[in-house]
Amino acid sequence: MTATTTWQHLCAAAKLSEGEPLGFKLGELRIGLYKVDDEIFATDDVCPHAFALLSTGFIEGHVVECPLHGAMFDVRNGECRAGDYDDIRVFQVEVRDGEVYVNIDDANAG
Numbered sequence: 001m002t003a004t005t006t007w008q009h010l011c012a013a014a015k016l017s018e019g020e021p022l023g024f025k026l027g028e029l030r031i032g033l034y035k036v037d038d039e040i041f042a043t044d045d046v047c048p049h050a051f052a053l054l055s056t057g058f059i060e061g062h063v064v065e066c067p068l069h070g071a072m073f074d075v076r077n078g079e080c081r082a083g084d085y086d087d088i089r090v091f092q093v094e095v096r097d098g099e100v101y102v103n104i105d106d107a108n109a110g
């Protein structure tokens with residue numbers, strides 16, 4: 001069985017700034033994109049607790065804080081760091097010719 005991969009274009013890498021996450025909607029899927037120390041990370045954008053977009057929260061280091069009740073997640077591996085919530089999925093990211101792509105079929109592979 002071969003793993004399928006679907007790379008989706010999100011935006012130009014130049015649109016993303018440190019400390020300013022961006023949210024994207026790909027059909028049913030919402031993805032939060034974060035730039036930390038010049039590296040780009042993609043996670044589920046919807047908080048596993050209730051409906052809030054993590055990309056509208058606050059990021060400090062590699063940890064994003066939900067704007068609603070303060071759950072915290074590490075954007076490198078999706079691990080919940082504060083609050084008793086499920087982990088979130090992370091997606092592989094690639095920058096090609098200055099454009100950001102995420103692998104939406106391969107959540108948690110990286």
Ligand code: FES
Nearest residue numbers: 047049050066069
């Ligand atoms: S909705 Fe995110 S912590 Fe409650």
